[in-house]
Amino acid sequence: MKGKLIALLLAVVVGALSLVTLREHWTVNPFANEAAYTYISRVATDSDGAIYAITDSKKAIRKTNASGKLIYSVSSADDADPNTITLYSSISADEAGNAYALETILDSYGLRVYGDRIVRISPDGSRIEPLYSTNYEAADNLLRVGNIQSLSVKDGFLYFFRKDTSSASLLKLPTDIAGGAPQQPEVVRTTEMANNRYLNEMTGNDENQFFFTSKRGRLFKAENGEVVQLYPAKNAETQLNFPVGIVAEGSYVYFIDYHDAAVKRLDAGKPESAPETFLTFDQLTDIDPKVEWSDFTSLTATGDRIIVATGDQIVALSPAGDVLSYETGYHYPQSDMWLKLGYWLLIVAEAVLAVTFLRLVYVHLFRRRVFLLLKQLALIIPVVLLFMAGLSYSVSHSVSAEIKKNTDSQLKLLAGNGRYLVSGDNLEKLNSPKDFRNEDYLTIKQRLNGVFSQNGESRDGLYNTIYRYMDGKLYIIMDDDDSVTMFQPFPVSEDNIRVLQEGVVVSGEWEDSTGQWMYALGPLYNSEGDIVGIYETGKDMTGISKSTSEIVVNILNIIAIIGLVLLFVITLMTVYLLSSIRKLRRSVNLIASGEWDVKVQIRTRDEVEELGERFNMMASSIRQYIQEMTKLSNSYFRFVPxxxxxxxxxxxxxxxxxxxxxxxxxxxxxxxxxxxxxxxxxxxxxxxxxxxxxxxxxxxxxxxxxxxxxxxxxxxxxxxxxxxxxxxxxxxxxxxxxxxxxxxxxxxxxxxxxxxxxxxxxxxxxxxxxxxxxxxxxxxxxxxxxxxxxxxxxxxxxxxxxxxxxxxxxxxxxKLPPGSYRKLGSFQMGEEQQTIELFDVFEGDSEHIRKLKQETKEPFERAVELFRSGRFYDAREVFVAVVKKNRYDLAAKLYFFECDRYFQEGVSEQWNNALKIS
Missing domain, CATH: 3.30.70.1230 (Nucleotide cyclase, GGDEF domain)
Structure with missing residues (x-):
């Protein structure tokens, strides 16, 4: 039974370790085989048609094959450094199925950029290896977006761009390098930018040609050191259209036009040609009415298809603009379902093993009894854990609600003061992307920078965005990090309408492909008192959630320590209170085992001490009674053993x-x-x-x-x-x-x-x-x-x-007796015909006699056999030899006389080969 208990205990431990190790397979419904995309920000594809999507507000990368089956899912939190937030910003893939992801490392508020890192993810997602990393100083004033962008793979090299103040550099790394230690990339080409160009996005992996956009809504081609403006035409009228998410494929450059709610392309070989509309918002709504025009997030182009990503969908189109596929989610491999089901079976098996183990312990180890201490702990521990869980939930909920409440109040206060920070008159003078960083733009920017430092750590995670209200529409004008394009249309929500029409401050929360946010909106007025825009300030919810989690973890640690101390104190008190009962139990066991002279000493000054005194009185009476009964019993046993x-x-x-x-x-x-x-x-x-x-x-x-x-x-x-x-x-x-x-x-x-x-x-x-x-x-x-x-x-x-x-x-x-014995033969007692075989055990004889019998044992037993076979003469001669050597051997002498008599007189017909004793 001991071996069975040990085997069961080992099985329970192995099962528990397996549950912890395989916890990623846990799910409430193991039969669920599909999941929807959420908050897609970037998409890439490879030659096999696999899709690599950055989802969950830049927190995860999911790879699916051409049929939509999930290959792997990796989280940015798995690769995050302590006290930082890591988000995925760009992705590409090679022909072997390796993914290359750009990680942006932010502070705990999700605002200041600490650095960029490029990692390689193996085809099955089992390995993540760093290939390149760069760190930024506080003086670089980088918020939310770093200087690395646009990963792409071509001819065995990984290409990416590094943006500086006045230049753009195309760099490359070989894709066959060993991961683990960051590598130094090769600079392919560096292009200097004009002072008023304000570099925004870059794309391309041709060493002689790439494309970029400026903050003023211009699209350029850099070829052999020369820069040519592709869009808009130089003589075009002022417009609000702004190319976003540019990607080059063949002679075409594709981009998103949020103003027209469309994906467009233009022929880079014909700089004077107007862009053609490749995909419109109306086409998407025909497929899915839930799509919003602001959901365009990413473009990816290969030779045979163009991938357009919205917030929750991935659309594949042919170069002619025909829709090839429309994906809103992915499905898990069949093996995943079996693994999840197996995890549930493992839980059930672990429960069965645990119950079996506890039952065996209860039945065979505890003998169907449970110690009082265990009973008390079995009652106290669940109650303490229940109260700790309730207290933890209450505290975490209260802390989270209080943090959100304080943050909401802070944001409302700041949003309400926006009218004093931002001049509505200056805002009204900003009418197109061409006004980026003009005098009015810089006036507003300087006022904001005077209040909110560009240093992310000193801003407490706060961000600012300014919207221009013009012709009944709302446009984004500026953001802290200038990552949002100027005059990008913004949907007019109920909150925005209340601010614009009622002039009130409104707060709320939202999540999109860029992240999760808490925000507050306040109206901006011109000198005439008209509302001309909205001032928004907010915080990244990732930072708030992380701060809340840290506070909750600290509180839980404190509660856990208090709970452990409480359990220790309760256990100590219980052990102390039960020590007197254990004394009584030991005394009872001693009496039960026959130790009558037992006297228990209890000095607790309570009912247990009184019980101990009564026990001593009982033990004394039992002792006296047992002594009398023992005497009587011993007297009986003298007569009947x-x-x-x-x-x-x-x-x-x-x-x-x-x-x-x-x-x-x-x-x-x-x-x-x-x-x-x-x-x-x-x-x-x-x-x-x-x-x-x-x-x-x-x-x-x-x-x-x-x-x-x-x-x-x-x-x-x-x-x-x-x-x-x-x-x-x-x-x-x-x-x-x-x-x-x-x-x-x-x-x-x-x-x-x-x-x-x-x-x-x-x-x-x-x-x-x-x-x-x-x-x-x-x-x-x-x-x-x-x-x-x-x-x-x-x-x-x-x-x-x-x-x-x-x-x-x-x-x-x-077991046969020792060798000191000999066979005496068969004997007939009196007139009885029945015979009996007898043996002489001479182990207890004197040493002299024992030695003589041992020396004559073989001839004596041989003579006995001769006697039994009727060869009396031969037997007599052997017995004579035995007697000559051992004159004390009466048995040999008796046999000698009988052999002599039988030899001379013969035996009767009733002789039964035995020596007759009268």
């Missing part, structure tokens, strides 16, 4: 009744003093009694030592019964011979003559029971085997044998 009762299946004399009997195979040992009749004549009656008692006192313990009991006394001798193995009776016989030597030495010291005893051991079925009448009972053994054993003891003297053993006893022994 306890082993005799045990053979009858009784515990004490009170259970004995007349006629109790049992038939059982037992070993009988008869030990008697030889020539006692002649010896007793030399003693008085009183001396005879004293001698007999001293004899029995000396020899009786040897019988009890080996599990026997005396059934009947035979004067200076006894009939003993052995319920156990016959070998124990033989050991007792040898012990009696050793006791005789000691006894005779004592007699010699006192001047008395030594005595001799004879011992016979025989095994047979006997009837043990209670005989007598109601007023006088006696335990007795009834069997002809008893009489036979008595006769055998007498025969032992004639044969000169000290310990005579029957064949029945020898065969019944589990």
């Amino acid at each position: 306890q082993p005799f009762l045990k053979v009858l299946g009784k515990k004490n004399m009170t259970q004995i009744s007349l006629g109790e009997q049992t038939n059982r195979r037992m070993t009988m040992l008869v030990c008697n003093m030889r020539q006692f009749t002649e010896f007793s004549k030399t003693l008085t009656t009183d001396e005879n009694f004293r001698f007999i008692n001293s004899f029995l006192k000396e020899f009786g313990p040897a019988v009890r030592e080996y599990g026997g009991f005396t059934s009947r006394y035979l004067g200076p001798g006894m009939l003993s019964m052995f319920p156990g193995e016959p070998g124990e009776a033989l050991k007792a016989a040898i012990k009696l011979r050793e006791t005789l030597e000691t006894y005779n030495r004592k007699r010699g010291y006192s001047g008395y003559e030594p005595i001799e005893i004879g011992i016979a051991v025989h095994t047979a079925d006997v009837m043990l029971g209670i005989i007598g009448e109601e007023q006088r009972l006696e335990g007795s053994v009834v069997s002809t085997a008893v009489e036979l054993t008595l006769e055998l003891e007498k025969l032992s003297g004639k044969l000169g044998v000290n310990v005579l053993l029957t064949e029945d006893s020898l065969r019944s022994m589990k």
